[in-house]
Amino acid sequence: MVEWECLLAGGSFEELVEVGEPRIVAGQYGDGCFVFAMSPRLTTALADAGHFRLSDVAASWAQLRAEDAEVIDTEIAHGIVGDLAALVSSARRQNQSVYCWVA
Template sequence: MVEWECLLVGGSFEELVEAGEPRIVAGQGNDGCVVFAISPRLSTALGDAGHSWLHDVSASWPRLRAEDGEVIDTEIADAIVSDLAALVSSARRQNQSAYCWVA
């Protein structure tokens, strides 16, 4: 989520941490599972982004992860980012928040 926010909105990891993002809403137990609230800034960016901008972000994300040796297929990245944007847009229309569960 931090990477997506940096790619969509700008800023750095350090700035997000100083702002208290991402906010943990559940977890941090021994099982390693954590639930983060998607920040209002990221929610707005995802909800307002057009298809072209989302495609650019989904192309940038695998390159960013590759710097740490992680391989993410660009088609899978595109599907993840597009689906997340659709989920966030749906939640916003219902005056709801969106969350990210990490195991």
């Protein structure tokens, strides 16, 4: 989520932490599972981004992950980012929030 927000809306990891993002809404410290609330800034950026912007972000995200030796196929990255944007748009239409569970 932090990488997506930095890529879509700008800023840095340090700036996000400084403003309390991403906000942890549930966490199990023994097993490392956490649930984060997606920030309003990220949900707005995802919902407002067009197809070409999402494609650019997906390619940049795949490249960032590759720099950390985590290979994500660009096509898969496009699918993830595109599906996430669709989920956020749907949630906003229903006046709902979006959360990210990390294990």
